Amino acid sequence: RLQVVANKELNDSYFLLTxxxxxxxxxxxxxxxxxxxxxxxxxxxxxxxxxxxxxxxDVDYARQQLLLLVQKVGKGTHxxxxxxxxxxxxxxxxxxxGFTFPNQSSEAYRxxxxxxxxxxxxxxxLARCMRARGIEPNVLLGARTADLIVMRDHFEEFAHLHVxxxxxxxGVKGFVTDHPALREGAYTHIxxxxxxxxxxxxxxxxxxxxxxxxxxxxNTMACGIGACLCCVENTKEGNLCVCTEGPVxxxxxxxx
Ligand code: FES
Numbered sequence: 001r002l003q004v005v006a007n008k009e010l011n012d013s014y015f016l017l018t019x020x021x022x023x024x025x026x027x028x029x030x031x032x033x034x035x036x037x038x039x040x041x042x043x044x045x046x047x048x049x050x051x052x053x054x055x056x057x058d059v060d061y062a063r064q065q066l067l068l069l070v071q072k073v074g075k076g077t078h079x080x081x082x083x084x085x086x087x088x089x090x091x092x093x094x095x096x097x098g099f100t101f102p103n104q105s106s107e108a109y110r111x112x113x114x115x116x117x118x119x120x121x122x123x124x125x126l127a128r129c130m131r132a133r134g135i136e137p138n139v140l141l142g143a144r145t146a147d148l149i150v151m152r153d154h155f156e157e158f159a160h161l162h163v164x165x166x167x168x169x170x171g172v173k174g175f176v177t178d179h180p181a182l183r184e185g186a187y188t189h190i191x192x193x194x195x196x197x198x199x200x201x202x203x204x205x206x207x208x209x210x211x212x213x214x215x216x217x218x219n220t221m222a223c224g225i226g227a228c229l230c231c232v233e234n235t236k237e238g239n240l241c242v243c244t245e246g247p248v249x250x251x252x253x254x255x256x
Pocket of ligand 1: 228231
């Protein structure tokens with residue numbers, strides 16, 4: 001169980017939940033968490049039986065804090081939105097496999113991180129981990145409107161930030177696939193998380209431009225540990241559980 005340190009509403013759709021080990025349990029600290037991994041949260045207050053899968057948005061080991069960017073989509077996530085600093089949360093974590101990236105920067109490695117909607121979440125921790133290895137990533141965030149582009153100041157700490165909005169209220173008007181960074185940028189690796197249609201479109205562009213591309217799939221999950229088979233993705237290697245074999249896959253493995 002982790003303690004709620006803060007729970008901040010970012011707008012009508014998103015909130016940022018900050019969790020930490022109990023302060024009295026000084027011997028317990030956060031385990032190693034890789035960018036792209038996720039947690040399974042029990043939302044006891046909602047009465048929901050199943051845990052909710054949520055991407056790790058950021059980890060601050062100095063403060064021993066785990067940040068989750070959560071979108072309000074149903075009664076489970078609405079219950080999480082109402083947690084206060086007196087509450088604790090039951091988590092299974094860290095789960096799944098993360099993104100792959102080199103140990104140090106080089107001319108041959110120029111990454112672009114693309115996040116759409118709540119798919120923005122894992123890109124922040126990925127950007128932080130890349131910077132820790134001396135890599136300077138570019139990040140492209142997309143949303144319907146400017147108020148749905150969240151955590152810009154956090155991203156600007158670690159990355160060069162580009163934005164698209166469908167209504168043109170911030171950055172380039174249109175979808176992430178309309179942004180010059182994605183269409184023409186000299187990147188060697190693209191990492192994507194967001195709505196499936198967006199990920200397929202980005203993967204298609206990456207494929208055409210012969211750029212390596214990893215996507216973080218958001219298939220419906222229940223158990224999160226490979227037991228219920230409800231998250232299966234049909235890949236070139238057969239049916240694979242996204243929760244244990246992913247959620248991150250190189251597009252070369254998928255039937256897209
Ligand atoms: Fe149960 Fe993946 S969520 S097997």
